[in-house]
Structures are given as structure tokens and as C-alpha cells.
Amino acid sequence: MKLTRVCAFTTVIVLTVSLSGAVTPSASASSANSHRLVAKQSKKVDSKAIYERIVQKLPADWQARRDAARARLGIEQSPVATVVKTKLSKAVAAAGSRSTAAIDPSQYECGPTKLDGYVDQLLEPVDAFNLFLIQLLGGLDVPTYDAILNGTPKGAGFQLLPEYKTPLTSTFGTAQRFWDVRLNNVQLMAMHGSMLSDVNRVTSVVQFMYGVGPADAADIAKDLITMIQSDPALHNGDNAIFTLNAFAFSGEGDPDPVIRKLKDKMVFGDGILAALKAIGLNKVGPKAVLGHEMSHHVQYEDNLFDSPLTGAEATRRTELMADAFGTYFATHKKGLGMKPVQILQVEESFYDVGDCSFDSPGHHGTPNQRRAASSWGAATVAFSNNPNKVMPSLRLAKKFDNVLPELVKPDAPTSINAYRNLIAQP
Ligand SMILES: [Zn+2]
Numbered sequence: 001m002k003l004t005r006v007c008a009f010t011t012v013i014v015l016t017v018s019l020s021g022a023v024t025p026s027a028s029a030s031s032a033n034s035h036r037l038v039a040k041q042s043k044k045v046d047s048k049a050i051y052e053r054i055v056q057k058l059p060a061d062w063q064a065r066r067d068a069a070r071a072r073l074g075i076e077q078s079p080v081a082t083v084v085k086t087k088l089s090k091a092v093a094a095a096g097s098r099s100t101a102a103i104d105p106s107q108y109e110c111g112p113t114k115l116d117g118y119v120d121q122l123l124e125p126v127d128a129f130n131l132f133l134i135q136l137l138g139g140l141d142v143p144t145y146d147a148i149l150n151g152t153p154k155g156a157g158f159q160l161l162p163e164y165k166t167p168l169t170s171t172f173g174t175a176q177r178f179w180d181v182r183l184n185n186v187q188l189m190a191m192h193g194s195m196l197s198d199v200n201r202v203t204s205v206v207q208f209m210y211g212v213g214p215a216d217a218a219d220i221a222k223d224l225i226t227m228i229q230s231d232p233a234l235h236n237g238d239n240a241i242f243t244l245n246a247f248a249f250s251g252e253g254d255p256d257p258v259i260r261k262l263k264d265k266m267v268f269g270d271g272i273l274a275a276l277k278a279i280g281l282n283k284v285g286p287k288a289v290l291g292h293e294m295s296h297h298v299q300y301e302d303n304l305f306d307s308p309l310t311g312a313e314a315t316r317r318t319e320l321m322a323d324a325f326g327t328y329f330a331t332h333k334k335g336l337g338m339k340p341v342q343i344l345q346v347e348e349s350f351y352d353v354g355d356c357s358f359d360s361p362g363h364h365g366t367p368n369q370r371r372a373a374s375s376w377g378a379a380t381v382a383f384s385n386n387p388n389k390v391m392p393s394l395r396l397a398k399k400f401d402n403v404l405p406e407l408v409k410p411d412a413p414t415s416i417n418a419y420r421n422l423i424a425q426p
Contacts, residue, residue, distance in 0.1 A: 044230070051136075057219060065210050066137075066209055069138070069210075072259060110354075110366045111367075114279040126231060131231070134227050139224050139228065141205075142195070142202055145209065146204070146205050147190075147265065148265065149208060151267065158189040158190055164273060175329060175335070178332070179393050181298055187266070189266075190267070192238070193243045194237055196236065196242060197225060202224060202225060240269075240272075243271035245272055247267055248296035249262070250264045250300040268286070284349065287336060291329045292322045292325075295323075295324075295326050298393050302393055312360060315361055315362060316364065319370075320365045320373035321373070321401075324377035324380075324396075326350075327350075328391075328396065330342075330346050330378075331377065331378045331381040354368070354369065372407045375413075375419060376422070379423050383420050406422065
């Protein structure tokens with residue numbers, strides 16, 4: 001039996017917010033950094049009153065339902081919070097909860113990347129109190145649910161933006177043919193934050209999340225939309241914060257019939273594409289992300305999610321493997337056949353989305369670890385004895401699992417050449 005999963009490109013972190021306006025990571029109820037994101041309270045709409053009205057319409061166990069809906073689709077965390085990951089990881093560190101850390105943070109170089117700067121810039125004008133009430137209600141998950149539950153490659157609301165349609169569709173086809181597993185059932189589509197202005201679509205998601213009737217769901221959807229529209233900085237949902245991710249979804253083999261009948265998908269949020277463009281990776285970055293996400297579909301088909309690792313370390317393993325496989329695909333002449341200068345940009349794409357949320361079950365690897373995994377993937381092509389042959393995916397996975405302890409060492413090298421000797425091993 002296969003577990004349904006959503007494999008996202010970036011680390012995502014669940015936030016909780018207290019009604020006093022303090023923002024804290026769920027792992028730490030109080031934190032010195034908790035007031036860093038402050039309510040701006042400059043709007044005409046009373047977010048707190050709307051929030052309370054929504055909660056009154058929800059069943060008493062609404063928070064458990066919200067979390068159960070995430071689990072049902074395999075969404076481990078809410079896809080907001082690359083947005084605040086640096087701030088949060090500092091807050092988590094301040095709270096001193098390190099018990100489940102995949103690594104000892106003090107030994108590692110880990111700090112803000114260009115993506116953090118982009119996220120800061122996105123967040124700066126936003127009313128954080130309003131945004132986190134929206135998050136608490138599951139509002140930041142809405143475009144993700146909508147794509148998983150209702151998205152189709154031909155659907156009007158799920159078309160890739162014109163700028164990306166041709167390059168991503170072409171890269172997607174190449175990736176489907178590259179690997180030795182069945183990938184032609186995976187559907188490629190976009191998710192747009194603008195769906196957050198569509199009462200019907202938001203209503204449908206609210207019904208799924210909370211199991212409420214259609215009338216209550218419609219009222220809640222309207223209130224949620226009002227909260228989003230109350231802050232001009234959220235651009236009626238078209239702010240990248242709502243779609244700052246790409247993910248691979250598979251419900252195959254799920255015991256839940258509703259989930260099992262959903263198609264395998266690869267979904268690109270407008271936000272992650274905008275982020276890659278803003279940090280200078282517009283040409284190569286989206287292809288790198290696609291290579292990473294298709295690698296998750298290879299993992300689904302090959303059952304590569306099981307390992308002796310658990311928690312943050314288990315997530316880190318499958319994420320770094322996807323970085324390595326994605327770079328292998330980008331480098332290989334039967335894949336994208338990228339030139340060295342482009343491969344460096346692939347590595348940069350993974351580096352920039354690395355995170356320092358060592359404790360989070362969504363930890364994807366530090367920037368350096370993600371770069372190291374990517375370099376190892378490129379080296380596996382560069383130093384192959386038979387560069388025309390694509391390695392069977394299970395064999396590549398075995399090689400990856402062998403090298404993983406090297407890749408996550410504090411001083412792991414991040415250049416392609418550094419992995420020459422390791423590649424030579426059988
Ligand atoms: Zn991933």
C-alpha cells in the first residue's frame with residue numbers, strides 16, 4: 001500500500017498564531033522572535049471578527065479536521081512558509097527544541113539565501129496578523145487543494161502562464177521519456193493564486209477541508225476571500241505567498257477511494273516561478289524544479305520513500321535524492337544535456353531553496369547539502385564510463401543512498417569534481 005504524498009519543492013512550515021497577534025512556530029509557544037511580524041491594522045476590515053465568525057460556522061474540531069485534510073492528501077505542512085522560514089528557524093532555535101534535529105545546526109553553515117530576500121520583500125508590506133489568521137484557517141493551502149482535487153491539464157484555471165508553457169511542456173515530455181518507469185500518467189499544470197477570488201472554487205475546497213455543508217462552506221469562503229481582499233498587498237490572492245511552491249502528487253494505491261481516483265500530478269505555482277525569476281534563475285530554475293518534481297514521481301513508482309530513516313532525516317533523504325536525480329536528468333545528454341554554466345544554475349536553484357529548519361519534518365536539506373546532492377548528480381553523468389546510457393533508476397537510487405552520508409557531512413564538498421572518486425566506486 002502506497003502512502004499518498006505531496007512532495008513540495010521548498011520547505012514548508014506550519015505556523016500558529018495567537019489572537020494577540022504574536023506569530024510563533026507551532027513547536028514553540030513563546031519565542032523572543034514572535035513579535036517580529038507585526039499586525040499593521042491599517043485596514044478597514046476587522047480580520048479578527050471575520051475569523052471568529054468563520055470559526056463559529058466550523059465544527060468544534062475544525063483544527064483537527066484541517067490537519068486531517070492535509071494528512072488525507074499527504075500535505076505535511078501548509079505551503080506558505082518558505083516565506084518566513086529564516087525567521088522561524090531562528091525562533092525555533094531560540095526555543096531550544098532540537099530533539100528531533102536531523103543534524104546539529106551549530107556545526108553547519110546555514111543562512112539566508114536569495115530566496116529569503118525575495119520572501120522578505122513579499123512579506124514586508126503584508127499585514128502579518130491578517131495573513132496568519134488566513135493561514136490558521138487553512139487559507140494558504142487553498143490553491144494547493146484546488147489543484148490536487150480539481151486540476152486538469154486542460155482546465156481553464158490551471159494553464160501554465162504563456163511564458164512557461166512551451167519550455168515546461170517540452171521539458172516535461174523529455175523527463176517522462178528519460179526514466180525507466182511509467183510517467184506518462186502524470187499531469188502537468190499550474191496553480192494560480194487568482195483562484196482565491198473565485199467563490200465557487202474556494203467553497204469546494206472549504207467543503208473538502210472541513211466537511212461542512214455547501215451553504216456554510218460558501219459563507220466561510222466569502223469571509224476568507226474578504227480577509228484576503230482586505231489587504232491590498234495580497235493582490236486578491238495573486239501574491240506569490242499563496243503559490244510559492246511546486247509539487248508532485250500521487251494518490252495511487254491510497255485506501256481512501258476519493259484520493260485513489262485522483263490523477264498523478266506535477267503542479268507549478270505562479271509564486272515559485274516568480275521567485276526564480278526574481279533571483280535571476282528564470283531560464284534554468286523552472287527546468288531544475290521540474291527535474292526535481294519528476295524525480296519524486298520516479299520515487300513513487302520505484303517505492304523509494306521507505307528507508308530506515310524517520311522524520312526530518314527521511315524527508316531530507318528523498319528531497320536530496322530528487323535534487324540529485326533532477327540534476328542527473330538535466331546534465332545527461334539523453335535528458336536536457338545542459339552545458340556546465342547551466343548546470344551551475346541548476347545547482348544554484350537547489351542551493352537557494354535550501355533551508356535551515358533542521359527540526360521540521362519538512363526539512364529539505366541545507367543550501368550546501370542541496371548543492372552537494374546536485375553536484376553528485378552531475379558528477380554521476382560527467383564521470384560515467386558510458387555517458388550515452390541512462391542508469392536504471394533503482395541503481396541510481398542505490399548509489400545515492402550509499403553516498404548520502406557523505407553529502408550531509410558538515411564539510412561535504414559542493415563541486416562536481418569533488419565527487420569524481422566516489423563515482424568510480426561500483
Ligand atoms: Zn521535493
